[in-house]
Amino acid sequence: MKVLKLSAQGLPQSWISLEQAVIHYAAGEVRWESGAQIARFRGGHNAISGEQSVIAINSIIGTKGVPSINPFELKPSLTNSKLFARDRNVCAYCGGHFHEEDLTREHIVPFARNGQDHWMNVVTACPLSLPNCSPLRSCKRKSPWKPRGFPKGKKLVALTSLSHQFVWPPMTQGSCAGLVERNV
Template structure:
């Protein structure tokens, strides 16, 4: 199996279930396997990669599979949409656009930390709706206080991204225009990335 050299090796393919709900990002090799097992039911978007196989004994022609940017797959086990995306710092910082939600300044990931709006020491949970990106200075200043106890305010409310937004957040450096065009209308109404 040889892939075409003119396509980036890190391009990902968006996998959907039969209902058109986004499920996960696939490496091109995983997408080839789904095509070979005839599990791809429909597709959208431009071609991400062209993969060449062997030559036909009958015709002498080389086989090729063109992998589109978005594929919907069936099978005996229909893929389920993840209801609560995993909470990671990388996804959290991307959700908050690498902005400290206390002082409003922008930082690199190394300059941010996860802050619990309701501190864990006071019963707060490590959940999307209770965490925000905070610069180290603001996080340290807030400590385990409630916002009502100190002179600090949030500039935006925390929210849980839905699956479509989460997939865009975790792949934001390598997402194609056609993939984003498919995902963006499905983002949560609270999303800062909807526009």
């Protein structure tokens, strides 16, 4: 049986064992509790009063202290829907605009060359462009092939300076003009 440990502000921290929950109770770290009582632990007897110590464990506890999960360090999971939204449903190879169900995820550095499945190594591609581009992406090449319109040395996300925002991919169909500069 597990106990849901929350920060004092109510942010979920982790599922903990009953024994770990007892330690929080005994150390006086439980600020509030909720849910039903799920266990009762009995301890020793007090030498002066003769009373036995008892700790009742609830299913949800809020503990004192700073949360161990920092919401600013959380990274969004990589899904095809999020990738296609990032790339605005534009194929990185031909520059065409497609519906989400017609697109696929393509790795810039292929898995065969130790490419990773993370945001900086994937682009949106249409199925029609993949057969035409696959020979260019041979694993024997020394450097990974870059999608059309992908500026060398730049990231696949919006780069923002104080006065300008650079967005990739370009929004014009069939264009390979590189970054589109917009005044902010």
